[in-house]
Amino acid sequence: MNKTVIDDWYEVIRISDDIRLIREKYVAHWLRCNIWHLGGKNYDLLIDSGMGLRPLKQEIASLSEKPITVVSTHCHFDHIGGAHEFECRLGHRLEEALHREPNHENSGTAEFVRAETFLALPDNDFNYESYRVVPAPLTGYLDEGDVVDLGDRAFQVLHLPGHSPGSIALYEVKSKTLFSGDAIYDGELFDTVYHSDKVIYRESLQRLRELDIETVHGGHYGSFGQQRMHEIIDDYLAGRAVMGDANAWINIQMGK
Numbered sequence: 001m002n003k004t005v006i007d008d009w010y011e012v013i014r015i016s017d018d019i020r021l022i023r024e025k026y027v028a029h030w031l032r033c034n035i036w037h038l039g040g041k042n043y044d045l046l047i048d049s050g051m052g053l054r055p056l057k058q059e060i061a062s063l064s065e066k067p068i069t070v071v072s073t074h075c076h077f078d079h080i081g082g083a084h085e086f087e088c089r090l091g092h093r094l095e096e097a098l099h100r101e102p103n104h105e106n107s108g109t110a111e112f113v114r115a116e117t118f119l120a121l122p123d124n125d126f127n128y129e130s131y132r133v134v135p136a137p138l139t140g141y142l143d144e145g146d147v148v149d150l151g152d153r154a155f156q157v158l159h160l161p162g163h164s165p166g167s168i169a170l171y172e173v174k175s176k177t178l179f180s181g182d183a184i185y186d187g188e189l190f191d192t193v194y195h196s197d198k199v200i201y202r203e204s205l206q207r208l209r210e211l212d213i214e215t216v217h218g219g220h221y222g223s224f225g226q227q228r229m230h231e232i233i234d235d236y237l238a239g240r241a242v243m244g245d246a247n248a249w250i251n252i253q254m255g256k
């Protein structure tokens with residue numbers, strides 16, 4: 001690959017005093033994961049950790065000195081790649097084995113990691129064909145009804161299977177804010193991963209539609225409000241805005 005090597009891999013966008021969005025600038029926009037850093041009184045949360053292409057912990061050290069707990073919304077490679085850098089790693093028990101032993105098939109890299117995935121390279125030795133997720137076994141489990149309490153703000157865990165069996169979201173009732181991972185984002189929803197379940201996905205989205213949510217911070221693309229959330233869900237339930245064949249979809253994203 002004849003591409004530039006970039007040191008300055010991440011960008012940090014301040015959303016509010018205690019919410020920051022970290023993104024891998026040189027991962028193609030159609031794959032780039034939203035990494036959410038939430039400042040808390042007792043500890044900070046990192047919701048998802050990107051592809052793990054450059055050190056993430058030192059990036060966050062410049063934002064906060066608090067201990068960090070990583071919550072992985074699900075086990076796909078674009079969300080868990082940096083988790084191994086952190087000691088406390090939470091996710092759903094149903095995907096425990098996939099965090100422990102990610103490979104080319106079970107983490108989703110086979111379909112999405114290709115030369116066009118990268119706008120630049122994270123280091124001189126990087127080769128997309130040898131990209132693998134570093135195993136980061138979960139150190140604790142989160143499931144429906146659990147509460148993640150940072151001391152000054154608390155999030156309910158919602159189990160929203162469908163995109164993957166152990167997809168979870170964090171819902172702060174007080175601010176009506178949802179951190180949704182890939183359960184919902186403002187783009188074509190993806191229900192054809194090897195362990196996706198379309199019937200269960202519909203149920204999860206129907207459930208989300210009934211919740212009092214003002215802001216959704218998704219696993220990809222921009223954040224949105226309740227009205228847009230309803231449109232995205234209604235489109236999906238009507239069979240629109242669904243990502244079908246991944247290869248064909250990627251070609252469309254790249255204008256081919």
Ligand SMILES: [Zn+2]
Nearest residue numbers: 074076163182
């Ligand atoms: Zn995913």
